[in-house]
Amino acid sequence: MIKQFETYIPSNLVLYIGSLVENEAIDFKVVNRRSTKHGDFRYNNDRYTITINKTSNKYRFVLTLIHELAHFFIFKKNRLAKPHGLLWKQKFQSLLNPILNKEYFPSNLLSELIDHMKNPKSSFCYDINLSKKLDLYDNVNDSIYIDKLNDGDIFYYRNLGMFKKINKRRKRYLCLRIDNDKKYLFLGSTKVKL
Numbered sequence: 143m144i145k146q147f148e149t150y151i152p153s154n155l156v157l158y159i160g161s162l163v164e165n166e167a168i169d170f171k172v173v174n175r176r177s178t179k180h181g182d183f184r185y186n187n188d189r190y191t192i193t194i195n196k197t198s199n200k201y202r203f204v205l206t207l208i209h210e211l212a213h214f215f216i217f218k219k220n221r222l223a224k225p226h227g228l229l230w231k232q233k234f235q236s237l238l239n240p241i242l243n244k245e246y247f248p249s250n251l252l253s254e255l256i257d258h259m260k261n262p263k264s265s266f267c268y269d270i271n272l273s274k275k276l277d278l279y280d281n282v283n284d285s286i287y288i289d290k291l292n293d294g295d296i297f298y299y300r301n302l303g304m305f306k307k308i309n310k311r312r313k314r315y316l317c318l319r320i321d322n323d324k325k326y327l328f329l330g331s332t333k334v335k336l
């Protein structure tokens with residue numbers, strides 16, 4: 143279950159996150175970036191679903207995941223609890239506390255995070271200091287190998303603009319360049335940007 147997340151979260155947090163969700167029936171999905179949110183939690187037809195935006199920023203990904211997990215745990219206990227109310231804040235704090243140290247986060251990000259978690263907001267984007275620190279890690283590892291993308295994903299390649307991954311053809315990936323509607327083949331090891 144956590145397998146699909148392993149490439150998106152810091153490797154030293156895989157075990158911890160795995161331990162949080164090992165007995166839970168949650169569908170996890172990594173989805174293309176939505177400008178309105180980083181992740182969400184839904185309950186539908188007796189199923190729990192958490193979606194997280196695809197990003198190369200592993201800190202953003204894991205923090206969003208824990209934010210959504212807090213929704214899940216609170217919702218399971220009390221469906222009427224406010225989405226970002228006191229119960230949620232406490233749950234978010236208790237899930238994040240064990241890893242809120244420099245073993246897991248770089249010190250500049252950690253100090254803002256500790257501050258933020260005293261009274262977490264509904265989104266990190268409402269905390270300007272934390273947002274700025276988090277943004278620093280958006281570009282560090284901005285590129286991703288094309289074989290890590292799903293069919294249909296949009297990506298940027300060098301200065302050639304936007305492409306869409308179509309599917310695998312033998313050892314290469316067929317992609318559509320949005321600009322000119324032409325098709326191109328890329329090796330799986332090609333680095334692209336989301």
Ligand SMILES: [Zn+2]
Pocket residue numbers: 209213225226264
């Ligand atoms: Zn939320």
